[in-house]
Amino acid sequence: MGSAKIKKGDNVVVLSGRDRGRTGTVTQVMPKDGKVLVEGINVMTRHRKPSQANPQGGIDRIPAPMHMAKVAVADPKDGKPTRVRFEEKDGKKVRVAVKSGETIDG
Template sequence: MAAAKIKKGDRVIVLSGKDKGKTGEVTTAMPKDGKVVVSGVNIATRHRKASQANPQGGLDRFEAPMHISKVAHVTADGKATRVRFEMRDGKKVRVAVKTGEAING
């Protein structure tokens, strides 16, 4: 399996879908499924019936996973960039394609 180009804690921008243009931080990365959960983006709603555990019932809103191809890293100026890997000082480092700067993490 290839190394993940987007990891937990990265700032990303949504490239397509209803939340196109929104930015947020990756809270969960699921590399085997090819999905990520981004804070404040792709909010899903579930209608919950009242139960003993939840006597009020109502609406549950949560951040749903989205496909990793729908997001891209954000540079310092707020634009999307692809990520590549380079060897720097004998270590494999993630690098922003547009700026050439190393991505920490």
């Protein structure tokens, strides 16, 4: 597999679902499943019974993975969603935002 279009640390915009329009940073990429984990987006609540490890119990808020197709890389210029293409600059393969032409990674 070549370079991924979405990488850990990218700023992304959610395209569909209840969090549509929100932006966040990718914390984990799961290429085999085609999913990404975005900080503060798609947060699920889990009700926990009291146990020896957690005697208080309570509600845990855990970010759930979402499909890569539901997010797009945010354009470095204006923060709007954009597609990504690869170009070679100074003998190095870099990701470039299609809308603005700006380099996404170094």
